[in-house]
Amino acid sequence: MLDIKDIEKLATLARIKLTDEEKKSLLKEIDPILGYVAQLKEVSGKISDVRNAGEHRNITRSDEKANESGTYTKELVAEMPESEGNYLKVEKIL
Amino acid sequence: MNIDLKNLTITKAHSSFIKGEYTAMDLASAYLEEIKKKDGEVHAYLEVFSDVLDQAKKADEVIKSGKAGLLTGIPISIKDNILIKGRKASAGSKILENYTATYDAIVIEKLKKEGVVFLGRTNMDEFAMGGSTENSAYGPTKNPIDIERVPGGSSGGAVASVASNEALVALGSDTGGSIRQPASFCGLVGLKTTYGMVSRYGLMAMGSSLDQIGPIARTVEDVEILFNAIKGNDLKDATSLKNTDMKNNSDSKKTKKKVGVPYDFLNIDGIDKDVRDSFNESVEKLKKLGHEIVKIELPNLKYSLAVYYVIVPAEVSSNMARYDGMRFGERVSGENGIEDYFLSREKGLGKEVKRRIILGTYVLSAGYYDAYYNKANLVRELIRDDYKKAFEEVDVIITPTAPNVAFKIGEKVNDPLQMYLEDIFTVPINLAGVPAISVPSGFKTIDGKKMPIGLQFIANHSCEEVLFEISKNFLCE
Numbered sequence: 001m002l003d004i005k006d007i008e009k010l011a012t013l014a015r016i017k018l019t020d021e022e023k024k025s026l027l028k029e030i031d032p033i034l035g036y037v038a039q040l041k042e043v044s045g046k047i048s049d050v051r052n053a054g055e056h057r058n059i060t061r062s063d064e065k066a067n068e069s070g071t072y073t074k075e076l077v078a079e080m081p082e083s084e085g086n087y088l089k090v091e092k093i094l
Numbered sequence: 095m096n097i098d099l100k101n102l103t104i105t106k107a108h109s110s111f112i113k114g115e116y117t118a119m120d121l122a123s124a125y126l127e128e129i130k131k132k133d134g135e136v137h138a139y140l141e142v143f144s145d146v147l148d149q150a151k152k153a154d155e156v157i158k159s160g161k162a163g164l165l166t167g168i169p170i171s172i173k174d175n176i177l178i179k180g181r182k183a184s185a186g187s188k189i190l191e192n193y194t195a196t197y198d199a200i201v202i203e204k205l206k207k208e209g210v211v212f213l214g215r216t217n218m219d220e221f222a223m224g225g226s227t228e229n230s231a232y233g234p235t236k237n238p239i240d241i242e243r244v245p246g247g248s249s250g251g252a253v254a255s256v257a258s259n260e261a262l263v264a265l266g267s268d269t270g271g272s273i274r275q276p277a278s279f280c281g282l283v284g285l286k287t288t289y290g291m292v293s294r295y296g297l298m299a300m301g302s303s304l305d306q307i308g309p310i311a312r313t314v315e316d317v318e319i320l321f322n323a324i325k326g327n328d329l330k331d332a333t334s335l336k337n338t339d340m341k342n343n344s345d346s347k348k349t350k351k352k353v354g355v356p357y358d359f360l361n362i363d364g365i366d367k368d369v370r371d372s373f374n375e376s377v378e379k380l381k382k383l384g385h386e387i388v389k390i391e392l393p394n395l396k397y398s399l400a401v402y403y404v405i406v407p408a409e410v411s412s413n414m415a416r417y418d419g420m421r422f423g424e425r426v427s428g429e430n431g432i433e434d435y436f437l438s439r440e441k442g443l444g445k446e447v448k449r450r451i452i453l454g455t456y457v458l459s460a461g462y463y464d465a466y467y468n469k470a471n472l473v474r475e476l477i478r479d480d481y482k483k484a485f486e487e488v489d490v491i492i493t494p495t496a497p498n499v500a501f502k503i504g505e506k507v508n509d510p511l512q513m514y515l516e517d518i519f520t521v522p523i524n525l526a527g528v529p530a531i532s533v534p535s536g537f538k539t540i541d542g543k544k545m546p547i548g549l550q551f552i553a554n555h556s557c558e559e560v561l562f563e564i565s566k567n568f569l570c571e
Contacts (some may be wrong), residue, residue: 007452014455015418016448017440032511037400040469043166043476061329073195073534081425085462088421091431 002027002034095120099128099259104316107262108164108303111157118157118167120148121262122211125169129213129260138245138254138261139527140174141182142214149211156209161315163439165208165495171261173252174215175222175298176307178202185298186218186230186248188444189423190233200331201265201307201324208323213261217236217251220444222272223410224248225516228507229446236503237280240543243500246276247526252310253280263320264310269301270402271496273308273521274532278548281534283565284310285317286520289527289554290335292321293328301409302333306523313532314571318562326493335556342559351564353380354390355487362396364515365497372536372547376568380492390484390491396524402476403514404457404470405525411454416446449510474525485554490564493519495532495548499540519550529553531561533569 007027011018018026073086082089095116133139143149146169153167172178175185177195179202184190198206205212219229226319227235227250233251237243238258245254249266253276256264266273268286268513281398290468292307309320317460328334353376360370381387419425419438426437443451458464482492497518506513523530535549549568553560565571 004457006456010455012156013459014451015435015439016443016451017413017436022445022448026449028454029124029449029510030456033453034456034512037404037466037470040397040400040404040473041465042395043394043469043473047499053139060332060423070195075194076421079193080421081198081423085274090420091427091429091434094430 002031095123096125097121099124099262099478102262102538103132103267103313104168104319106309108162108166109167110186111162111167118153118211119147121167122169122213122527124148125213125259125261128135128136128258130259132238134252135236135241136260137233138216138251138258139214140184140186140217140232140251141173143181143212153209154213163208165205165210165323167209167211169211169213169262169357170215171252171255171264172202173249173264173266174218175267176202176265176522177296177298178212178486180217180297183215183298185222186232187417187442187444187447188231188531189417189419191424193423197296199321200293200328200524202296203521204324204326210390213255214373216249216255216264219248219250220296220447221414222248222267222269222305223446223450224447225271225275225513226275226359226503226506227251228503229444231444234503237500239545240500241282242542243502243545244279246279246496246500248272248304249284249310250276253277253282253284256280256282256310256432261312263309263316265307265320266310267297267302267305267307268524270524271517271541272407274308274520274530274548274550277310277532278534278546278550279500282310282312282545283317283531283533284308285321285531285561286334286523286529287321287325287522287558288529290333291325291328291332291340291529291558293334295328295330299407299413302413303405303409306524313503314569315567317531321558340556344559348489349563350384350386350491351386351560352487353385353564354388354491354492356390356392356395357489359392359395360493361421362518364518366492366499366538368538369494369499369547373549374383374547376492376535380568385564390488390489392484392522392552393479394473394480395522397473398525399514399518401473401525402517402521405474407450407454408458409454409469410450411446411458414443414451419441446510472519477522478526481528481552481554484492489553490560491504491552493550493552494548495519499538499545499547523552528555529558529561531565533565535568
């Protein structure tokens with residue numbers, strides 16, 4: 001069972017501000033979902049080792065043929081909420 | 095110009111273009127006219143592009159020059175989470191309300207080469223999280239068959255656009271049933287492709303290990319044409335299948351198939367009686383067509399939803415981290431940089447998105463990771479193994495697409511767990527990465543409206559061809 005403090009902690013970790021109302025309703029909704037997924041605890045079993053096409057695996061490529069610097073700059077800067085020249089502008093951090 | 099949009103297919107339109115019966119401009123105008131008439135009520139589109147006729151004009155030039163392919167001039171709608179360079183893409187979210195895509199998704203690049211006409215971007219549950227399109231930040235889409243009901247989701251706008259003749263065909267995305275379930279609710283054909291078959295580059299990620307782009311249309315043939323146009327290996331998608339893995343290993347010459355029915359899995363609670371009856375009729379129909387019905391067991395499928403609702407929130411909480419108001423999208427300024435995150439995400443993200451982020455953060459947090467996330471991945475492997483064993487015996491597996499027909503708008507919106515349970519038959523397919531197609535198989539009459547029921551065919555990895563063959567046979571196409 002979660003309590004309001006847990007929801008607050010998770011929201012902080014996830015960088016989301018929640019109203020008191022939202023915290024309460026999230027608590028009410030998340031508990032039954034966690035109750036439902038708890039059935040996974042009862043499963044045990046073996047997995048055969050042969051894997052086929054749908055398997056997830058990393059596919060790597062050599063780090064070359066990068067695009068030329070500046071190719072996408074104009075479009076990307078245009079999408080920034082705030083910018084100065086070709087730089088992204090954010091609030092002071094330190 | 096009077097074009098019979100209701101019975102139109104890609105090949106019919108193509109042949110009319112070639113014969114000069116009408117032009118791509120005429121056809122595009124006919125769809126724009128339908129959109130004008132109906133979309134105020136249906137709300138399939140978030141935006142109808144202003145240059146539709148210009149695109150059609152270009153297609154007509156290609157047709158005149160004799161170089162037209164099957165898809166040249168074909169009007170298509172695109173789900174709002176697939177990027178088209180220079181056009182808005184919001185994924186149904188406020189945080190991307192004014193976001194303009196800076197590059198083309200690979201599927202779009204391919205369709206542009208074919209010379210299709212993009213009609214507009216379609217409504218969806220925010221970032222594809224939902225099964226009814228009610229989670230869109232821009233208001234719900236209505237089911238064109240009964241506007242008091244949902245079209246399904248999350249590709250509800252995509253499916254509604256085709257069902258209401260506001261587009262000939264559509265592209266959607268499917269993470270746990272988001273193409274097949276709405277196709278079933280609106281009486282259309284929808285395909286979830288093999289994981290890795292279609293590039294995800296340029297598709298906004300929701301559950302990266304499950305997401306796939308796929309086609310929606312009136313006929314299996316149209317779905318097949320679009321599938322062949324968008325599939326293929328892509329270096330920009332790290333989970334793209336190698337061309338050698340994309341080969342269909344099944345015996346496609348075999349016209350009579352072995353069809354597996356997982357009867358134990360079909361006995362779960364919550365399946366509507368009419369859906370069950372319709373399913374049994376479909377089994378009889380397949381028998382009459384000469385296919386062999388075999389009882390199979392998929393013992394771990396009953397855990398699918400539990401696995402899905404651990405893995406999806408986990409992947410969501412990571413994927414949604416990029417929507418922080420910093421580099422693109424909506425920024426709400428606070429006292430400092432950290433507060434900018436909190437405020438931008440508070441204002442820009444909707445309820446279901448926040449719910450899944452919080453849930454995902456929980457299942458991935460120290461102390462719970464093993465119990466939830468690792469366990470879910472283990473059970474996912476067991477589910478994959480269930481299919482693997484089944485496909486050693488049968489060519490194709492069938493289930494209903496959804497346990498119920500389209501429900502009323504607002505009926506399930508306050509009970510997320512109930513909403514999740516609607517995905518019981520579609521979710522296991524994404525967990526296993528196999529392909530599946532939903533085709534219309536019957537109706538249930540409620541309130542004087544004939545609400546469609548869908549049948550789902552499932553095949554082994556890379557065996558989409560088997561799905562096309564048997565579903566064409568089933569629909570007598």
